[in-house]
Amino acid sequence: MIFASSRVDRVCGLGPVSLAVSMLCSASAMAAPTYPNQETVCGFNAAREQQRAASAQLFGQPLVQQMLVNGALVWTAGGAQAAPTLRPGDIVTLRGSGFGAGTDVDFSKIMIGNSRVLETHLSMYEQKLDILSSLNYETGTSRSNWPKDVLGWSDSEVQFAVPAHASKGPLKLQVQKRTGYNASLTKPGQPHNVIDAQVYRVPNPPDANCDVVSVVSAESKSIAPITVSVVNPSFNDMLKLGRQIFWAYDYNLGLSHKYKGLEWDAIVQGKATDPYTRAKADPAVLFGAVRQVAGQVPVEAIDDVYFSPYPQLNPTPGFLAIGPQLTAGNTKSTGWVGYRYAESVHPFLGKGSWIGFNCASCHGYQISYEKAGTSITKVFPGLPNPKWSMKWATLGTGTGKSTSKFAYVSEQEEGPKWSTGKAAVDKTPLLYLMPPGTGESTITRTSGEGGLYDNDYMFSPTAIPNVTNHMPVRRALSHTESYVGFEGSYIHAEEPDGAMGSMDAKSLKALTAYMTTLDADDDDLRNVGMYRWLKTNGQLAQTGNTSLSEGSFVQHGWQRYPGVANAVAAGKSTFDQHCASCHADQLGLNSTEIMVPLTQVGRFFAPTDFQRKQQAIRATYLRNLYWVSSRGLLSDAHVRNLEDLVHPDRCDENSALYKQYYTLHAPVRPAPGSPDQPIVAPDLNRKGDVFRVYKDKQKDILDTTYAARNRFVERHKYFSMRAGDNDYYYWDFQKMRTQYGPDEMGSPAPIGMPATPHPWCAKSASDVANLVQYLLTL
Numbered sequence: 001m002i003f004a005s006s007r008v009d010r011v012c013g014l015g016p017v018s019l020a021v022s023m024l025c026s027a028s029a030m031a032a033p034t035y036p037n038q039e040t041v042c043g044f045n046a047a048r049e050q051q052r053a054a055s056a057q058l059f060g061q062p063l064v065q066q067m068l069v070n071g072a073l074v075w076t077a078g079g080a081q082a083a084p085t086l087r088p089g090d091i092v093t094l095r096g097s098g099f100g101a102g103t104d105v106d107f108s109k110i111m112i113g114n115s116r117v118l119e120t121h122l123s124m125y126e127q128k129l130d131i132l133s134s135l136n137y138e139t140g141t142s143r144s145n146w147p148k149d150v151l152g153w154s155d156s157e158v159q160f161a162v163p164a165h166a167s168k169g170p171l172k173l174q175v176q177k178r179t180g181y182n183a184s185l186t187k188p189g190q191p192h193n194v195i196d197a198q199v200y201r202v203p204n205p206p207d208a209n210c211d212v213v214s215v216v217s218a219e220s221k222s223i224a225p226i227t228v229s230v231v232n233p234s235f236n237d238m239l240k241l242g243r244q245i246f247w248a249y250d251y252n253l254g255l256s257h258k259y260k261g262l263e264w265d266a267i268v269q270g271k272a273t274d275p276y277t278r279a280k281a282d283p284a285v286l287f288g289a290v291r292q293v294a295g296q297v298p299v300e301a302i303d304d305v306y307f308s309p310y311p312q313l314n315p316t317p318g319f320l321a322i323g324p325q326l327t328a329g330n331t332k333s334t335g336w337v338g339y340r341y342a343e344s345v346h347p348f349l350g351k352g353s354w355i356g357f358n359c360a361s362c363h364g365y366q367i368s369y370e371k372a373g374t375s376i377t378k379v380f381p382g383l384p385n386p387k388w389s390m391k392w393a394t395l396g397t398g399t400g401k402s403t404s405k406f407a408y409v410s411e412q413e414e415g416p417k418w419s420t421g422k423a424a425v426d427k428t429p430l431l432y433l434m435p436p437g438t439g440e441s442t443i444t445r446t447s448g449e450g451g452l453y454d455n456d457y458m459f460s461p462t463a464i465p466n467v468t469n470h471m472p473v474r475r476a477l478s479h480t481e482s483y484v485g486f487e488g489s490y491i492h493a494e495e496p497d498g499a500m501g502s503m504d505a506k507s508l509k510a511l512t513a514y515m516t517t518l519d520a521d522d523d524d525l526r527n528v529g530m531y532r533w534l535k536t537n538g539q540l541a542q543t544g545n546t547s548l549s550e551g552s553f554v555q556h557g558w559q560r561y562p563g564v565a566n567a568v569a570a571g572k573s574t575f576d577q578h579c580a581s582c583h584a585d586q587l588g589l590n591s592t593e594i595m596v597p598l599t600q601v602g603r604f605f606a607p608t609d610f611q612r613k614q615q616a617i618r619a620t621y622l623r624n625l626y627w628v629s630s631r632g633l634l635s636d637a638h639v640r641n642l643e644d645l646v647h648p649d650r651c652d653e654n655s656a657l658y659k660q661y662y663t664l665h666a667p668v669r670p671a672p673g674s675p676d677q678p679i680v681a682p683d684l685n686r687k688g689d690v691f692r693v694y695k696d697k698q699k700d701i702l703d704t705t706y707a708a709r710n711r712f713v714e715r716h717k718y719f720s721m722r723a724g725d726n727d728y729y730y731w732d733f734q735k736m737r738t739q740y741g742p743d744e745m746g747s748p749a750p751i752g753m754p755a756t757p758h759p760w761c762a763k764s765a766s767d768v769a770n771l772v773q774y775l776l777t778l
Helices: 005-012 019-028 046-056 235-248 253-259 264-268 283-287 390-394 428-433 485-489 505-515 522-536 550-556 562-578 609-614 642-646 656-662 705-714 733-739 765-775
Strands: 063-069 072-076 091-097 109-112 122-130 135-146 150-153 157-161 171-175 178-181 214-216 305-307 329-333 339-346 350-357 364-371 374-381 410-414 422-426 595-597 616-618 692-694 728-731
Touching: 046 178, 122 505, 135 505, 235 305, 235 505, 253 264, 253 339, 253 350, 264 350, 283 390, 329 350, 364 522, 364 550, 390 428, 422 705, 428 692, 428 705, 485 505, 522 550, 522 765, 562 765, 609 616, 642 765
Parallel strands: none
Antiparallel strands: 063 072, 063 091, 091 157, 109 171, 122 135, 150 157, 178 214, 305 329, 329 339, 339 350, 364 374, 410 422, 595 616, 692 728
């Protein structure tokens, strides 16, 4: 395979290189992998669906009569025995009735405290890198595995192993039924079949383990929680390693980004150039980076951490005398939370240490509050960082109109099928103005690569999720039954962000153990959020004291104040009537995990790659909503607050609120005088205003930067111009919802999304305040 030298230079992040090095880079590259296509490898399993339908007809109340541990009877219903003691690896047998047909037939779960009993065997495959295209794929050779914990399941007996990361009780078992399956939007009249995401990167997998997108029952039934004591001598060590991975690992991003030309050293030092203002870019202002302060973050976020081995193998090879890739190494702080140096081997530069980012950069929210006269400031892990943005991808250290040095941001690129042709594009506008608190999985790739996440010219910002209570989730990342919760989502680290390599079982178990602890401060967070909502909305009279301090309210909790409790109870009644069919369960997840078809739930921005493949969006789990709303609500974060989300006017096409969100109209603020002095993004896309991006003005025929920026936006099908407005491109939601389908999914006609994304609102405006107050307690 022969590649142009300039292409090699850009991808390898070296600038000008010798022909010999270029040839070496070319010779080392392999043909881009051929990933399995679920539309051709998947078929319908009628026998399995008949079994599921038969089980759905038998939905009794699950009851436990006896519990055995390693064959010994330790608990009997109604008995006066002490709480049974469980240890990781113990074999627990539950005997009784109404358990259903098991996790492959029903949509059932078992929880021990915050740890879910794993339903599916996880395989971590060897990963390789096509170095020229930067596409990673898996060979099908297992390098590690995590066997499932569920060992047997019948209506009268369930047997499972206690998970390695369990640390506390109680024991809960929940049963939901699969009551059908979603119809295909691309093959009318047929079920929609999806591939197991575990093998999506394995060319020609021997078993694609396909499944339908099941409809699950709104009703869930559970056993009465059984009090158990968990003894886990290894938990503290697992917790430490998991905390290190969350706060101190770089997920192989450092080398990946260096290889693609991104200069993180200059960025974190404030030396990079903002592509619009031309000023030096402050990481805190531009993309929500948080300065490290002792006491606000764990010591692992600040101290050096040596990983032996690294949680993931890095598939980026070393060449010739440079030596093999590191399998262990040191990570160190940059002074910013979640941005870390990590040692690795660059294919051409040799051993070094480069900056990448980790969980804490996106899932760490710095909050200050008062409690009992004490001021507390902390970066809370798991909560989405509402100021994180993709502006970092636009930064460079050069001069001129386009300063980005990140590969694929500015290049010659083929257009989509509705705007074909190879031409210069500059992705700066959409990267720079992407809503804070969101990311986009394809925009930093190039089109036509043959990868899973090629740039598709479908603008689909995705909200950073809240993961403080992720463990009860089975359908991670809007995947379906073939993908297993939080654990599954980190088997194959997200390629769009550049992270490469599957995580080994030991590290994944440790990270999962740490994730079970992220709800430790939820009560304080709920109380702070409730107090601030009451104060902002002039409702402190509900407490009986309009001068009540935040510290006192947080110390005592919202339940102590009858006025607040009454409003919450009224809100719960509304929730139970209108929201519970998708957002109620028996495990505190506040989601049935139903996969709602795109034709029913809709979306403001274009559906993501994951959502297109599933043709549905999972009903999200609800937690810490005061803080999550800082980022924006729904899967694309376009709704700015809880009141707007549930207000009936948002679902009324004739209302002013609907028109603010979903129709094209003049900007709230006047247009900028020139592209050199733009309105900054948070003001540009303010509450209730239609999303828009700058149209750059070409100053002379030799300046092609503006044309390339405009071309990139114009290649997106659903950015439109308003008559008489030559300053902005507007996101045209009305056009998208009526035309989306044939070009994007291959459907025979537009699929027809609803007039309002998530078209479920309160029935009356009088219900809004109480409903919001209840949501703040979740």
